[in-house]
Amino acid sequence: MPRARSTPALPAELSIYTVAETRTAWLDWLAGVSAAPPAKLRAVNAAHVDVVDGAGVQLLLSIDRSLRQRGAALRLAAPSATLSAACEALGAGALLAEGSPA
Amino acid sequence: MNDADQSFIAEALPAFVSEALEQIAGIEQLLLQLEDAPDDRELLDALFRCAHTVKGSAGIFGLDAVVSFTHHVESLLDRLRDGVVRLTPALSTLLLKSNDQIRALVDAAAGGRPASAAQRAEGEALVAELGRAAGMAAAPAPAPSAPTPATPRWHVSVRFGPDTFRNGMDPLAILNYLRGLGRIVAIACDAEAVPSLEAIDPESCHLGFELGLETDATRDRIEAAFSFVREDVALQIIAPDADPADFVRLIESLPQTPRLGDILVSVGAISFEQLARCVARQGDLAATDAAATPPLGEILQKEAGVHPQVVAAALNKQQTTRDAGAPPAADEQRFIRVQADRLDAVINLLGELVIAGAGAALLARQSRQETLIEANEQIGQLIEEIRNGTLQLRMVPIGETFARFRRVVRDTAAELGKDVALEIVGGDTELDKSVVERIADPLMHLVRNALDHGLETAAQRVAAGKPAQGRLTLSACHDAGSIVIRIRDDGRGIARDKVLARAWERGLLEPGVTPPDADILKLIFEPGFSTAETVTNLSGRGVGMDVVRRNIEALRGTVTVHSEPGQGACIEIRLPLTLAIIDGFLVGVGASKFIFPLASVLEVIESRDATDTPDAQGRMIMELRGQVLPVVSLRALYGLDSAPPDRVSVLVVKAGASTYGVMVDTLLGQHQTVIKPLSRMFRSLRGISGSSILGNGEVALIFDVNSLSLLAAESSARHARVATPS
Numbered sequence: 001m002p003r004a005r006s007t008p009a010l011p012a013e014l015s016i017y018t019v020a021e022t023r024t025a026w027l028d029w030l031a032g033v034s035a036a037p038p039a040k041l042r043a044v045n046a047a048h049v050d051v052v053d054g055a056g057v058q059l060l061l062s063i064d065r066s067l068r069q070r071g072a073a074l075r076l077a078a079p080s081a082t083l084s085a086a087c088e089a090l091g092a093g094a095l096l097a098e099g100s101p102a
Numbered sequence: 103m104n105d106a107d108q109s110f111i112a113e114a115l116p117a118f119v120s121e122a123l124e125q126i127a128g129i130e131q132l133l134l135q136l137e138d139a140p141d142d143r144e145l146l147d148a149l150f151r152c153a154h155t156v157k158g159s160a161g162i163f164g165l166d167a168v169v170s171f172t173h174h175v176e177s178l179l180d181r182l183r184d185g186v187v188r189l190t191p192a193l194s195t196l197l198l199k200s201n202d203q204i205r206a207l208v209d210a211a212a213g214g215r216p217a218s219a220a221q222r223a224e225g226e227a228l229v230a231e232l233g234r235a236a237g238m239a240a241a242p243a244p245a246p247s248a249p250t251p252a253t254p255r256w257h258v259s260v261r262f263g264p265d266t267f268r269n270g271m272d273p274l275a276i277l278n279y280l281r282g283l284g285r286i287v288a289i290a291c292d293a294e295a296v297p298s299l300e301a302i303d304p305e306s307c308h309l310g311f312e313l314g315l316e317t318d319a320t321r322d323r324i325e326a327a328f329s330f331v332r333e334d335v336a337l338q339i340i341a342p343d344a345d346p347a348d349f350v351r352l353i354e355s356l357p358q359t360p361r362l363g364d365i366l367v368s369v370g371a372i373s374f375e376q377l378a379r380c381v382a383r384q385g386d387l388a389a390t391d392a393a394a395t396p397p398l399g400e401i402l403q404k405e406a407g408v409h410p411q412v413v414a415a416a417l418n419k420q421q422t423t424r425d426a427g428a429p430p431a432a433d434e435q436r437f438i439r440v441q442a443d444r445l446d447a448v449i450n451l452l453g454e455l456v457i458a459g460a461g462a463a464l465l466a467r468q469s470r471q472e473t474l475i476e477a478n479e480q481i482g483q484l485i486e487e488i489r490n491g492t493l494q495l496r497m498v499p500i501g502e503t504f505a506r507f508r509r510v511v512r513d514t515a516a517e518l519g520k521d522v523a524l525e526i527v528g529g530d531t532e533l534d535k536s537v538v539e540r541i542a543d544p545l546m547h548l549v550r551n552a553l554d555h556g557l558e559t560a561a562q563r564v565a566a567g568k569p570a571q572g573r574l575t576l577s578a579c580h581d582a583g584s585i586v587i588r589i590r591d592d593g594r595g596i597a598r599d600k601v602l603a604r605a606w607e608r609g610l611l612e613p614g615v616t617p618p619d620a621d622i623l624k625l626i627f628e629p630g631f632s633t634a635e636t637v638t639n640l641s642g643r644g645v646g647m648d649v650v651r652r653n654i655e656a657l658r659g660t661v662t663v664h665s666e667p668g669q670g671a672c673i674e675i676r677l678p679l680t681l682a683i684i685d686g687f688l689v690g691v692g693a694s695k696f697i698f699p700l701a702s703v704l705e706v707i708e709s710r711d712a713t714d715t716p717d718a719q720g721r722m723i724m725e726l727r728g729q730v731l732p733v734v735s736l737r738a739l740y741g742l743d744s745a746p747p748d749r750v751s752v753l754v755v756k757a758g759a760s761t762y763g764v765m766v767d768t769l770l771g772q773h774q775t776v777i778k779p780l781s782r783m784f785r786s787l788r789g790i791s792g793s794s795i796l797g798n799g800e801v802a803l804i805f806d807v808n809s810l811s812l813l814a815a816e817s818s819a820r821h822a823r824v825a826t827p828s
Contacts, residue, residue, distance in 0.1 A: 023302070052274075053272045053274050054266075055304060055305065057309075058309055059302070066300060090277065091290045092293070
């Protein structure tokens, strides 16, 4: 059953080279979200991301969008400095959880 | 890297190599163009993009040698773009050499071999030089100048194209670069444009931004930050003192519609507070009755007092987007890359189809069945159309080949201490790709020759009362079914007495015999005329002009030379447009069939009495509308042993600048001719360029009108020489 799935952590590299793979992994997880009890914010462990580019941030926005369609939203928990900087730089600071090192 | 990656790379590598080589050729052309316009920003940007693309795609294939070397070139180009370094001729030479190095590295990668030791040494030397040229120390990161409150605030609206990531570009890097120009005071990502995880192609770029930028930089500098992606980005920059009309235009031109309110906020037309109030109100209304939701624009106008002009534009935009439904497909399908051998296979088959079609048409005529004949005629017409269309696919402009000579001329002239300008005329003239490929070497030789022997040094030119800069012109044009390529220089011309002296010395002519002027120049194409002694390593490479002529004749072409002492020389190459299939005119002499290229046939004179008798070489003269027309009889020229008929016909053909007649027995009319090469045995047959198979299986020989005219004209001279041994 999909609801047993735990939230995957973000990979160390979140870039054009890994977005296709990452998307597949998160689609699986997303299938479980609809069945899960509603929670406003979905915190995702983002501490290990040390390579990120525009495609990576775009994927996060896409995940966020899918969650919003399910009445939730994405929050990056303890994001690495690289990831925070990239999100801020691309006007996607809303994804960062409060208390991020930004 | 796993096996799948390995096999992907092995498959994709040839495509990378061919594209990289194109980019490298592009870099060379841009550098040469920049020499004439060192401050052209567009050229510099384009140059930078080419280098960056090579580096980026080499990175994907893990070609580290290419990446690291190109990186140094890129750094120098960056300094050029920033105006820190200026493009001098020496710098241009360095960059051209570096480009050669990139090409060598890509070639090495294509061959799967590591760079040779010599190549590595060369590379290291170039890297050191590039470093020196770039001013040693790494460029300091553009200091974000602390903007004073008075710093102008620009508005930048950008939507990156879907291929941005695939082209190796990253909006994050571009925005970071932009940040170097000043301070980004506000940035909003157009999150609505990013599809949900289920729908997204994560490797396509859907990112778009609206941002406020405080900077003292000019519009050009801001635009330059996007120069890598210029072809694939919707970019709008609104100046600090813009009026609402500019925002209206921005809204109208945005490719996709984020929600209206977002647009207005992001462009700064209204404040967030104003919007929030409107959104909240719309939300309330939606909760009560979704269908009756008043347009947000209406609310905005009422509640926020937004400029009505701005709202109208935004509404209009939303409407048109809805009407249009799916976004219009870009015209990206304009070019298809096709492997040349697939095209060749089709053309070969087409040749067989033409022959088979002719055979079927012949059988139909013999059967005397009207309907069958008609059906065959229709098929014949279709075949002809397919033929024309297919051959057109192989036509490429000769300009690319010509452009390669810019570098040759530049380097060779520099090496010889000469100042030469290359002019290219008619670069868009098209001819068959296989001809283009095979003409490049002879052209190279002729160009080097003109630079080496034809053009003088600046001092010599000034002394001769000519401008110091020599001029070399490469031109191409179509003429009567052929393409004419001319290599013209304004140098010293070809000294006839020297040519003559050498011909006597080499035993090409009996010493003391002086042929007519026109024939003297032709001697330079004789085998054995140019030797290692006369050929420098520049024009030489061990081949003489006879090899050039042989190469051109192998393409069914002719080469002639004109020279004006002191004024320069012109070498004219005349080539058939295609090597595959032509429209021919079929004639008969006795039992033999011959074909003339239809494009060279001016008119036919049918059935005259065969009263005049040609001389021993088959030549005679007739009158055509008051003009004297030299006529050659094929029967006599080739010694065909069949009885001459009572009546003959004359074909008037055009060969270059001259016109002459060819006497034949019968005119058999137009014929689609598939050119088959002559076997080795017949290759030395002069005047004949190929053979063709007729519908009934007979073989017809195809004439080359130019060499036929030369053959007919020279037979007297040769005869005279043989007849009068001294």
